[in-house]
Amino acid sequence: MAYKVKFKHVTKRYKMYNKPSEKILDLFSSKEKGEYHYALNNISFEVPEGEVVGIIGLNGSGKSTLSNLIAGVTMPNEGQIFTKGTAALIAIGSGLNPQLTGIENIEIKGLMLGLSKEKIKEITPKVMEFADIGKFIYQPVKTYSSGMKSRLGFAISIHIDPDIFVIDEALSVGDQTFTDKCLDKMNEFKENGKTIFFISHSLAQVKSFCTKAIWLHYGTIREYGDASEVVDHYMEFLRDFNKMTMEERRQLRESQIKEFQHGLLQNTPMPERKKRKRRKLPFLTLAAIAALGGAGATYAYKHNKSKVQERPASVVKQVVQQETEKQPPVVQEKITVKNMYVVNGTDVIIRKEPNKTSSPVMTTDLGEVYEVIQEKRDMEQNIVWKQLKLKDSTLGWMSVQWLTGYTTDRKALPDTTLNIFNKAMQEGYKITLLSLAKYFEKTEEQLKATYPVQLKQSKVSGEKNVVSSNLVAFTLWKDRVYNITLPALQLSISQAASLLEQPIVKNNGVNHILFETERYYVTITEAGQTKDTVRVSLTQK
Numbered sequence: 001m002a003y004k005v006k007f008k009h010v011t012k013r014y015k016m017y018n019k020p021s022e023k024i025l026d027l028f029s030s031k032e033k034g035e036y037h038y039a040l041n042n043i044s045f046e047v048p049e050g051e052v053v054g055i056i057g058l059n060g061s062g063k064s065t066l067s068n069l070i071a072g073v074t075m076p077n078e079g080q081i082f083t084k085g086t087a088a089l090i091a092i093g094s095g096l097n098p099q100l101t102g103i104e105n106i107e108i109k110g111l112m113l114g115l116s117k118e119k120i121k122e123i124t125p126k127v128m129e130f131a132d133i134g135k136f137i138y139q140p141v142k143t144y145s146s147g148m149k150s151r152l153g154f155a156i157s158i159h160i161d162p163d164i165f166v167i168d169e170a171l172s173v174g175d176q177t178f179t180d181k182c183l184d185k186m187n188e189f190k191e192n193g194k195t196i197f198f199i200s201h202s203l204a205q206v207k208s209f210c211t212k213a214i215w216l217h218y219g220t221i222r223e224y225g226d227a228s229e230v231v232d233h234y235m236e237f238l239r240d241f242n243k244m245t246m247e248e249r250r251q252l253r254e255s256q257i258k259e260f261q262h263g264l265l266q267n268t269p270m271p272e273r274k275k276r277k278r279r280k281l282p283f284l285t286l287a288a289i290a291a292l293g294g295a296g297a298t299y300a301y302k303h304n305k306s307k308v309q310e311r312p313a314s315v316v317k318q319v320v321q322q323e324t325e326k327q328p329p330v331v332q333e334k335i336t337v338k339n340m341y342v343v344n345g346t347d348v349i350i351r352k353e354p355n356k357t358s359s360p361v362m363t364t365d366l367g368e369v370y371e372v373i374q375e376k377r378d379m380e381q382n383i384v385w386k387q388l389k390l391k392d393s394t395l396g397w398m399s400v401q402w403l404t405g406y407t408t409d410r411k412a413l414p415d416t417t418l419n420i421f422n423k424a425m426q427e428g429y430k431i432t433l434l435s436l437a438k439y440f441e442k443t444e445e446q447l448k449a450t451y452p453v454q455l456k457q458s459k460v461s462g463e464k465n466v467v468s469s470n471l472v473a474f475t476l477w478k479d480r481v482y483n484i485t486l487p488a489l490q491l492s493i494s495q496a497a498s499l500l501e502q503p504i505v506k507n508n509g510v511n512h513i514l515f516e517t518e519r520y521y522v523t524i525t526e527a528g529q530t531k532d533t534v535r536v537s538l539t540q541k
Contacts, residue, residue: 003084005084010042012039016037038219055198067199085163123159123160130181211226344366369521386400420500444465465477
């Protein structure tokens, strides 16, 4: 069968620098000298038309580099790449200009791929419908979450209808509903004989969706063949690797250093280059650079000055005031990074040691958020444990199956975002969610004295205590409120996701929406079998 994509002895390397100034010096010195990181090293393969190829491997093995080469985003240093037809790369934010709106990005990306304005106008409503990001389609892409970027990028690419799809982890950040919609669309392309490259850490998806798989290992192809066989071999490798002692891993690393010229295998710092006499640049070269810089600065000054002089001072002042008024409110950046996790089960035990037989410290409930300090694997029971920092800075351990990690690439939303629940709380609650937040840090005595509805104690677990009414539960640690939960708010999880413009995350069979505001971590969880109620949990940072 004729090939659709062919790699012939392809090598892609990147020069490694000790400091940024060395990049500038490289402009005036030999570019062949120095150390290189070989992202891909002398790889060759052919993919026939209509194949769906999964790309798997450890982090840093060259999967994204391979996807960029296939799509023509970057070029190889050595070897040849042959592709028949157009290729589209679908990655998080790939090809999207963060300064432009979603609508403008649809037009720009279409024009770059050779579509006429009439064709772009025709596909725009279809892209908007598939992306389903609501009013954000008219906002700059820099305000999008990674899930929104993935939705828009995927929607644009599938409606441009390329011959080769390269999907690089684009489905890892979206909610399950959107992922299923994308997989259905890819299956449609698969039936139509499109060639698809699917880069993913989800081995189950690779095994079920792909016909072939390439296992990349530190820049080389370890195996290429039937998807089921390659995935099984890769899983065996991972199981063996996870069982190795630190000494065995060190020996494996040393043996691989000899075999692969790969930067991630080198854990020693790069040696400093020997100091040598700087070569003086010819006088004419320096003069030319200075002249160009001066000319550019003069032009910019005159150009900007003329613009200001064209308008009266009163107009300039008015424009400055208008621009100041138009500036969006500053949103606080996320201050926690990769260590915040939310509990996805009820009455989950936190233990003193990472062992199922260890004594319990306390129980915790759905929606409560903890900082994770470290992780350990129990090899005998094959359980991964995470050490949690509790409210008084004491520590405890929980099995990873009951934890879902918060996303780390979004800005914190304003606290006023919580007002979207006001309508659903109009009947029965007689108070808003943001107003409930004033009860954080109150003692049980203060809470019962000031809360307008009678509260009763419903659960005690060590230093943890829960007092509640029929509609609201307050969780206290050492007699201070740290979590407030609405156990059954009349709202579906899909309605909440639409109102918040946030993705739905499925973990341990439970649908969640996880986000944070300036002062709170918020967890919305599907509650009950009727699918028309949600559990809303608010934890103070």
